[in-house]
Amino acid sequence: MLTKVAPTVRQRATSLLRTIQNHSGACPCHACQSGHFGSALDAVRKLASAPPQKEYAFELAASNIRYGNGVTREVGMDFKNLGAKKVAVFTDKTILNLDPMKNAIAALEAEGVQYEIYSDVRVEPKDGAVKDAIAWAKRTAPDAYLAVGGGSVMDTCKIASLYESYPDADFLDFVNAPLGKGRPIDKKLKPLIAVPTTAGTGSETTGTAIFDLVSAKAKTGIAHRALKPLLGIVDPINTRSMPSQVKSSSGLDVLCHSLESWTAIPYYERVPRPTNPLLRPAYQGANPISDVFSFEALRMTVKYLPRTVKDPEDTEAQEKMLLAATLAGVGFGNAGVHLCHGLSYPISGMNKGYKHAGYAVDHPIIPHGVSVAVTAPQVFRFTGPTNPDRHLQAAEVFGADISNAKAESAGEILGEAVQKFLIGLGDQPRGISDLGFTKEDIPALVDGAMPQNRVLMLAPNFQHDDERKREDLAKILEASLTY
Structure with a gap:
């Protein structure tokens, strides 16, 4: 069944303005005289140039959160419950050899979940490092993602997952405007579970991912609800190694x-x-x-x-x-x-x-x-x-x-x-x-x-x-x- 989508006030006004401008000599509704025609034209122009309307609603979007000492050991069961056959695990060189990563990998292995590790995440990543992660994700083609680390790890994992699901997208397509094109994410991404190891970014809850765009000499990123992890594993034990x-x-x-x-x-x-x-x-x-x-x-x-x-x-x-x-x-x-x-x-x-x-x-x-x-x-x-x-x-x-x-x-x-x-x-x-x-x-x-x-x-x-x-x-x- 087709559903008609109501045009906005501005769209209706613009359409009417085009109709009037293209009409040779009369109001399209009543063939009125030129004086009335001019008044109608002015009114429609005013409507078309009206300031944008203010927001009237807000939405709440956040990941599911599991909090507790030692809950990292449940992550293997989570991926098994999802039916994941191959998990892409993102981390950095420091976390790779610490307990949070060891515990996460042990949890995957205990449930027989296959995985591959990407440990080249850069702290405060630049776009080049992010592109490397994207290329790895495309080659690996997992059916789920696990991020173990701080905000840089979680953000890099989010972006890699996004572009792996849009293999033909240009890198700037989803980057926030005006530095990028700000394209909306219109499909469901593969499940991502985030295990933070720092108490800072809150990236385990959000649809935001940040990186350095070198050409602009500034940080930017991608922000969309579709990026938020399916689950944030908030395990206080994982932050104890922080300097x-x-x-x-x-x-x-x-x-x-x-x-x-x-x-x-x-x-x-x-x-x-x-x-x-x-x-x-x-x-x-x-x-x-x-x-x-x-x-x-x-x-x-x-x-x-x-x-x-x-x-x-x-x-x-x-x-x-x-x-x-x-x-x-x-x-x-x-x-x-x-x-x-x-x-x-x-x-x-x-x-x-x-x-x-x-x-x-x-x-x-x-x-x-x-x-x-x-x-x-x-x-x-x-x-x-x-x-x-x-x-x-x-x-x-x-x-x-x-x-x-x-x-x-x-x-x-x-x-x-x-x-x-x-x-x-x-x-x-x-x-x-x-x-x-x-x-x-x-x-x-x-x-x-x-x-x-x-x-x-x-x-x-x-x-x-x-x-x-x-x-x-x-x-x-x-x-x-x-x-």
């Missing part, structure tokens, strides 16, 4: 995920309203469901992150941070992030040679959590005027006294609270100058941030023309040189 610096930097990602999604524009302020639910973005703006996850993740991070950094034996704090990362993943995976992340992409992509301590890699690296947090104090000073109540509620979580706070001071209060928290963690860059950037680099960093429309559009106090946006980004970066 202190990795705990700190990955925890900063949780901090910014929760704060940015909590302060993002409301979902009903986002434009345009999609013409089809398939086109509704993964990042939709703050909404009543994401708020619950984001705010609880913020409370847990403020309480437990300092403990995980200062005491490697504090297993309770490690378990809570892993749970906070997952909660924040559900929150930002539906609400989205904004300026901290938008600015972080060029900061990482234009790294001049900075190598963060504690990372076992042979190349310069600005960890993602570091790149997002380094501008956070100034970002929330900037966004404060748009929603003082939310900023003050967040500041109170950090311990700020808001009993007599004025609305116009909300941004400064939260910015100061975030800054104090970052300094208290210790061994973190105090501004982008510690990463090697100078005032002369700011125009290039702004150029790198401007294409990140997917996240910038969700930033409060940022709904202006491009020239004003560039000015605002430059001011935030200049104020973030040092603190």
